Amino acid sequence: MTAHAGKERGDRTWSAFAVLAAMLCALAIAAFVFAPPARSQGESGARYTGVASCAGSTCHGRMEGDGTVVRQDELMKWQEPSTPGGAHSRAWAVLNNNRSQFIARNLGIGDPAKAQMCLGCHSTAGTARAVPAEDGVGCESCHGAAGGWLASHYAGVGTNADPDREMRTKHLANLSAGLKKLEDPVVRAGVCVDCHFGSAADGQFVTHRIMAAGHPRISFELDLFSSLQTHHQEDADYGWRKFGAAGRRTDHVQMWAVGQATAIERSLALFQTRRGAEGMFPEFYFLDCHSCHRRIFDQAKPVRTGLDNAGRAIPEGMPPYNDENLIMLAAAARLAAPTLADQLAARTAAFHKAMATDRASAVAAAAQLSQTVAALKSAFASRNFSGADAFAMVDAISAKAIRDRYTDYSGSQQAVMGVDTLLNAMVSSGRVTVGAAAGIRGDIDRAYAAVKDPNAYKPSEFQASFGSAVRAIGALR
Template structure:
């Protein structure tokens, strides 16, 4: 799956940066020491161990280098697919040369590296892709005091007031992932402004693959380089549910923040220059139909009096993640937002203000339920039970997939369905077989074409039956 350039890049990198696993610490070797570098993190005594039975935190660098999708994120910008994307963006054919041309590089710098690499490192280090620092904060902030017992003794609050990013808390972690996997504009990095992280319809139309992010399932697939005991001990079998719930709310917050920022920008520009409404806010399949008829999409298409349906990927099943007493409020705010976004001529100031207030409300909600016991599995069971009846009407791939992911963590969390793990309703479970679900064919905007709503039935019937026997 990794493009062939990867191996080449790795060798070049190892020799130019002298990151040597198991080799001598060589912190001063890099020519670009003025920009933050992870070289110092990778010594054998720190995170660059290659001893197989060392702790994960010691092998973090090695695990990341060998298996992390983010380590190949930059080299993905040098593949044929990317060369096509880049060419379409500038409307002329740009070949990928070695080294890449200035023109090619300018597109990557402006449109891609904020997510596929680390914009703060020097040119020569970009090949490292989305490195340690995009998730953990600048290496400069991780001075020697981070292994002092004093810092450790501060416990969960030890990140406060530092430039080190807290990915230890589930919410903090989800927020970091969503910044790239959902997108973020107007980023702040200390005193500075960060580059935008956005895959808009222009990028999609140029051929960027779909961005269907769901925190819990992504984390499951993510090759972890840390030691997981603490988290598992604290939450036990409820860990998946907790990640699902917090991830759901945090991802929705990120999505609303992005929508509000897009709307605000367009409100401050003239109508001609603004990309508004931004089409990736809507359900792709409302506009891009399959040519094969009859299709499940033709029954779920958008109402003619609206531009298209707002993309409900991030918000579907969100009401199961908030407290019981908050469901009605959430649903009414969502309805208001949907109405505003789906209007044939959505009014940006109005969209921005509704999205922002819902975002702020969700931030409060997240604080309310920061303790897992408050929103126990049983609460989720009740909510899901009450909507079981409506399962047959999950006519779109987005909500069906989200429903499946929610009930999967639920059934694990409360120990139902036992060894009979939830079956998938697409012929290949998109979230288990990494890579197989990205439609490779020409129409990349399609949801998996194998989606068959009736395949949900067996699974739902079973789940319904088992839930009914619970109090």
């Protein structure tokens, strides 16, 4: 471990504290436990070796994180029995609990621990039959089938005069052999959304029918959930190996922005396929849950249970598309890709309008909007963000034009997760100290409390607590 690791440990301590506080939001916890991240993409024919192949004491199976290059206790962290960091290892086990059995009975699918509808995301075995289902979401679900690169990965580096360069060269060779380049936000987002949002693959799409049976609503934010699953330390060794420079680290603002773009890109892509409808009905998964799941009043004096939203001009009583990621994307575009921001706004409005016409019009508008989203994702992926950008992004998320669109629970929850992950980015970049960030933790937690219970969500109360959190962050400049 390099001397830089000490500072990185401090950063990790704050990051872990912040994101664990975030997960006090009950819905986020439920979604994370029930819908663990994705299997790796594009690996048909690749050979899986299973978790046991990573578990040696000279690899990732030590009891303590005292390795010289990497921690080497990554498996212990993956197996933590009660924290979000161990959720992947518990993914298959939860299929045997009472709630999962209840869901399975409602769906009529038999044993959920054996049903492909569940195994597609709750176990690597859903896509790699040779791997024990009991392993849950194992290493290869995210890092890729290891058959082509495990031996090289295990071999370590030699004793030549430039071990850093050798580590980098070997890492690049492993990537060519099938290791997933998870340090690339586009690759990581593509892997994660397979299960944390949905894919066209069998067993990787939580329909409205599955949610009606009892499955939690899907909620995802790439950088926050990545922090919860961080089993490594980003030090000089990591910088050399992953980026080819000792001082390079994960760009958390970029990770957040790319994650937002990838989520809505995947949503729009699936909406255009057979996933977009079920029978004579639209697939309600794509719509804003809480536009329908409200209290019903049958009395002489009407009671409005929703607020007007300037971002989606649709007829009263018609459920809107879930635009939580589009709202975040609109904020990010204003800062990081202003030339595309107006196009995004126009095509978003056209898409919402088309949703009120017919499915053919909506699909055509979704295709147009998808092109803009893809361009934004590329723009974010090619841009380096700074600590100052993190402050500017918080300002963008809380600007009036964006803030007025927080009329529903989903968008508001995404906004809180956004400012929290951006605060972590400020700490990681050195713009804000761990102590200063901890000092405003109460403001962030109060914003989370406003979106803790979707049934108790009140837009005005959220706006007040969210505004307080944003002002507290702004005071750290």
